[in-house]
Amino acid sequence: MRHLLTAGVLALSFGTRELDGQNSALTPFGAAKAESILRHQLPCLGCHTLQNEGGRIGPDLTSVRERRSTAYIAAMIADPQRVVPGSAMPRMPMPEATRDLIVRFLDELPATAPAPDAAAPTPAAPAAAATDGSALYARWCASCHGAGGKGDGPNASFLPVKPAQHASRQAMEVRSDDALYDTIHGGGAIMNRSARMPAFGATLTDPEIRALIAHIRSLCNCRGPEWSRDGTR
Amino acid sequence: MMSPQKKRRTRKPETAAPPDPIPTRFTTRRLLALLAAVATLGVAGVLVIRKPVAGPPTPLPPARATFRDTAIAAGDFAGTEACGRCHAPQVAAWKGSTHARAGGVPAAVKIIASFNGAPIRFRDAQVIPLARDGRFSFTVRQAGLPDQVIPVDGVIGGGHMEGGGTQGFVTALDDGTYRFVPFDFSRHDGKWFCNTLGRTNRGWVPISDSLPIAACVDWPPVRVLGDESRFSNCMSCHGSQIQVALDTTAARYRTSFTSLGINCESCHGPGKRHIALVQDPAAVASGNIGMTALATYGKDSSLGVCWQCHALKDRLQPGFVSGKPLAAYYSLRTPQLGDQAYLPDGRVRTFAYQQGHWYSDCYVNGGMTCTSCHDPHSQGYRDVNGTPLPGRFDDRQCTSCHASKAVNSTAHTHHTPSSAGSRCTSCHMPYLQEPELGNAIRFARSDHAIPIPRPVFDSTSGVTSACKGCHADRSETALETQLSAWYGTIKPHARAIDGLLRARATSDRAAAARLVLVPDEKHTAVQFDGMAYFLERFLDADMESIERDVVSRLERIASHGDIDVRALALASLHFSRGNDRDVRGILIRALDGAGNEESYLRARWGMILGYLADKQRNGGNPSAAITIYRKALEVEPSAAPLHLNLGLAFAQTGDAASAIAEYRRSLELDARQPLALVNLGIALDDGGRAEEAIDAYRRALRMNPRDPLANFNLGNVYLKATDLANAATYYERAIASDPSIALAHLYLARIRATQGDLPAALTQVRLTLQFDPSNEEATALREQLTRVTAEAR
Structure with missing residues (x-):
């Protein structure tokens, strides 16, 4: 049912869209550029696999073109919650040119393996109340950081950098609440940490991020450094 | 934009006259x-190594491989027009940028300085900047000397910079170099000024009738466009693909550049091969199109593109041009030796603010590069996700990462929303005057070390804290107390x-x-x-x-x-x-x-x-x-x-x-070193081997007939031999190339006096004192000549 509804939205919004009129195939140079950005700068492979590299939360991108239309891929990257309400995929702000390049790259990937099941992205956990940090954590964070915040979620072994251990007092007491807020909001890359950690700022609300921070503080049973406790943001 | 001389060292030969x-x-x-x-x-209880050292040390291993240079010639660059045929949007964006408008030939750029014939008055000279029939020039008028007309062949800068933009000028000399003229213009102050660093060391000062022209380090024009070891300068960056080298066969310098603006290939490297490859289907299919996508660069590689120009550097070897590996030609950290160009927290102690970025928390603990805030094509501002922003003070440059501070910004800023004091940049990236330049001409640049204001600490470091910059009426202690009241313990260094x-x-x-x-x-x-x-x-x-x-x-x-x-x-x-x-x-x-x-x-x-x-x-x-x-x-x-x-x-x-x-x-090891030959000549002459010394100087002059020190020292040999005619000839040649050699003027004064040409002697002794005011011998000779001249009347 949800799937049908999604298709309807797509038809309205993206059915006739062309990608900057760039209908010619990506050059190998363009493809290499897109792949480099995908592997090193964007968080996509935190959840998705591309040619056996990457997380296992979302569908494999290697064969996405065999399952999804160009318009669907573009729409999903642009605003996943709109395409699949309740999706586990956050919206990543990026320049339109970058998004178009990634879409074209995915749309033109040569088939390398039999396509797995054409499953739509599924929510990681049921929707949570904005103030329920524990439920929000389970929904958005636990698959990588682990349910108990030990950096051992089921997806962690597929990541090049071990996820932060929110249960570690030693690691967390040197990080201010604002730093946690900014990382959740802006993703790992802005903190010189793993670019595979997505930015949730376009997906989660301010109260939701604060609830997550409170939950992380309960996991480490610690507070941020003294200098950061001025109560201001 | 005209910059002061940045210091480079060590691998450049130095003096010609050995000190005592x-x-x-x-x-x-x-x-x-x-x-x-x-x-x-x-x-x-500290363990100390105190072993006596006996016998010769084990030799270090010989070099296994020498650096293999990437062969890039001036002809490998295609020019912006060629780039624009395929990359029109990027070139269109670039055209409005300060890079594109960084300079050019006088006819093609906006000249903000006044070339209206109104004289610029020094204490001992008048300089008349004049525009006529689309040509711009300076006429330098000094008592006792013929007028010297200096044509403007290039314009550097357009006064674009927010904290005080400037415009400078270069002139092409017969020796094949382009040299900086010492008369710069400040848009902010609306004044002509010159750089005194290296002469009177008062920084940048307005030109006035109390300033001698020789207080300007670029008088006579010695600083060349391009990075040439003989001339201390940083001017390989005020233009694109600038290359200068002494052509010892042609016996003159060769200077080449694509433009005096900063073009596509300054960042992307040479484009001609790329243009050929994209028209070759086999190359396109291989993915090798002779260009790398800068957008794929990681943090330090991305910064490295900008560091090509926006960093202090020590030169390891000559010949850098964009497209070559920067690390093979320059060290970016060694300028800290000796000069200590940056304070421990990265604030600029001398000059060059951009490298403060290396000290910022945004770089050390974040992912920030130059392009996180600066669009590389338009040089407009943007947020970390690439969304264009309307201005340089837009908070979203910061809050796209520091989102926590944007939720309730007043709780963080303690300033009225949308007031100047509430801007992120007001407290964390204040405009600070570059210390080496003094305070007479505004050249303030946004603090790219992005520190937390610490009024007392900043003050003891010699830095005006952001707080003090606005609240000048309050003491540092009062400001610090206010910060403590607002924020409690301040984040430690x-x-x-x-x-x-x-x-x-x-x-x-x-x-x-x-x-x-x-x-x-x-x-x-x-x-x-x-x-x-x-x-x-x-x-x-x-x-x-x-x-x-x-x-x-x-x-x-x-x-x-x-x-x-x-x-x-x-x-x-x-x-x-x-x-x-x-x-x-x-x-x-x-x-x-x-x-x-x-x-x-x-x-x-x-x-x-x-x-x-x-x-x-x-x-x-x-x-x-x-x-x-x-x-x-x-x-x-x-x-x-x-x-x-x-x-x-x-x-x-x-x-x-x-x-x-x-x-x-x-x-x-390197035969093309006129200065080494000059020093060889000096050593030979000191050892009484005058003929061999003359041979060394003449070899230097065969490479560069205008070499001022070779001419000067050859003059010295003839003077010692009392061959006054030859001595005078070579001193005049030395002065023609570099009028700032005070001793050449003095010795020529003596010769003219001996020859009975008292007015010429007096002119030369005055010029000696212009560049060496404390020269006692010149002072005595001037008095003697003045007295004799008066008696003769």
């Missing part, structure tokens, strides 16, 4: 004091910064080592600065003893990932204990394991030792300098400039034979 030798000052007393300090530490600050306050070498020689320090900029400070403050050449912990720390740092840091650690070990067998083992292993970075490592290591040697030589201690140059030559035995400088040190000790041998060795 000064007795060695490294005394027994200092050595005893050093030993006493070490002995005290030994009692406290990063560990490395704190360590360096504390090391500067101790005289205990072992304690300082623990503070600044930290192998796993992630703040690389301050780590280098701390090591540089430690080397200069706590280490000496071939120390009798040193704490084992110091060696151990340096050994661990010697395998650091940053090539500058690694080279500094190795140079420090080599300098202080290089003859110790264990230390030598560290040095040998480092070279054995350097792999394809060996030439980069040796170039830096040798340059650092060369700098330490220069410091001794310039400090009047040539014997110590000789020891250190020999160490440098162990690392870089084929470095012609090191042999030349070693020769100068020998000359300073009075050992002419060794000096001559080193000059000749330098010339064997």
Whole structure:
């Protein structure tokens, strides 16, 4: 049912869209550029696999073109919650040119393996109340950081950098609440940490991020450094 | 934009006239004091290496591979028009950028300075800037001298910069160089000004009728466009693909550039091959189209594109042009040696604000590059996700990362929303006057170290804190109290910064080592600065003893990932204990394991030792300098400039034979060095070998007939031989190339006086005093000439 509804939205919004009129195939140079950005700068492979590299939360991108239309891929990257309400995929702000390049790259990937099941992205956990940090954590964070915040979620072994251990007092007491807020909001890359950690700022609300921070503080049973406790943001 | 001279060092040959030798000052007393300090530490339980050094040290391994240059010629660049045929949107964006509008030929750029014929008045000269028929020129008028017309052949800058933009001018000389004219214009102040750094050292000052023209370091115009070792300058960046080199066959310099703006290929590298490849289906199919996508670069590689120009640099070898590996040509961290261009927290102590970024938390603990905020094509502003922003003060440059601060911004800023004081940049990136330039001409740049305001600390560091910048009426203590009331404990400095600050306050070498020689320090900029400070403050050449912990720390740092840091650690070990067998083992292993970075490592290591040697030589201690140059030559035995400088040190000790041998060795390694020939000539002449000296000077003049020092010294030989006619000829040639050689004017004055041409003698003696006002001999001669002239009337 949800799937049908999604298709309807797509038809309205993206059915006739062309990608900057760039209908010619990506050059190998363009493809290499897109792949480099995908592997090193964007968080996509935190959840998705591309040619056996990457997380296992979302569908494999290697064969996405065999399952999804160009318009669907573009729409999903642009605003996943709109395409699949309740999706586990956050919206990543990026320049339109970058998004178009990634879409074209995915749309033109040569088939390398039999396509797995054409499953739509599924929510990681049921929707949570904005103030329920524990439920929000389970929904958005636990698959990588682990349910108990030990950096051992089921997806962690597929990541090049071990996820932060929110249960570690030693690691967390040197990080201010604002730093946690900014990382959740802006993703790992802005903190010189793993670019595979997505930015949730376009997906989660301010109260939701604060609830997550409170939950992380309960996991480490610690507070941020003294200098950061001025109560201001 | 006109910039002051940035300092480069070491690998450039220096003086032509050797200074008088000064007795060695490294005394027994200092050595005893050093030993006493070490002995005290030994009692406290610090392990000290005190092994006597016996026998010759094991030689360092020879270089396995030399640097292979990437062959890039001026003809490999295609020009912006060619780029625009395929990349029209990017070129259109670039056209409005300050890069595109950074300069050009006078007819093609906007000139903000007034060329209306109104004279610029110096105390002893008038300069008339004039525009006529689309041509711009300066006419310099000085008493007793014919008018000198300096055509404007290039315009540098358009006064674009927010904190005070300037415009400067270059003129093409007969010797093939473009030289900076010393009359710059400040848009902010609406005044002509000049740079006095290197003369009266008052920074940038407005030109006025109390300022002598010789106070301007670029009078006469000596600073060339391009990076040429003979002329101290940083002007390879005020244009695109600027290359300058002495063509010894044509006996003149060759200067080439694509434009005096900053074009596509300044960042992307040469484009002609790319244009050919994209038209070759096989190349397109291979993915190799002769260009890399800068958007795929990681943090440091991306910064490296901008550092090509926006950084202080020490030159390792000549010939850099975009497309070549920057690290092969320049070291970006070594300018901190000696100059300490940056304060421990990255605030600019001298000049060049952009590199403060390396010290910012946004770089050290974040992912920030230049392009996080600056659009590389339009140079407009944007947020970290690439969303364009309307202006340079837009908070979203910061809050796209620091989202926590945007939720309730007033709770953080404590200033009225949308007031100037509430902007992120007002407190964290205030405009600070570049200290080296003084305060007379505004040249303030946004603080790219992005610090937290610390009014008291900032004040003691010589920096106007952001708070004080607006609230000038309040004391630093009051401002600090207010900050404490708002924020409680202020975030402490990063560990490395704190360590360096504390090391500067101790005289205990072992304690300082623990503070600044930290192998796993992630703040690389301050780590280098701390090591540089430690080397200069706590280490000496071939120390009798040193704490084992110091060696151990340096050994661990010697395998650091940053090539500058690694080279500094190795140079420090080599300098202080290089003859110790264990230390030598560290040095040998480092070279054995350097792999394809060996030439980069040796170039830096040798340059650092060369700098330490220069410091001794310039400090009047040539014997110590000789020891250190020999160490440098162990690392870089084929470095012609090191042999030349070693020769100068020998000359300073009075050992002419060794000096001559080193000059000749330098010339064997690089024959195209007129200055080495001049120094050879001086040494030969001092040894009474005038004919050979003349031959050396003439060889120099065959390479560059305008070489002022070759002409001057040849004049000296003839003067000594009382061949006044020939002496006068060569002095005049020297002055024609470089009128600032005061002694050439003085000797010419004497000759003219001897020949009875008193007015000419008086003119020359006045010119002597213009460039050397304290010259007593000239003063006496002027009085004598004035008296005789009066009596004759």
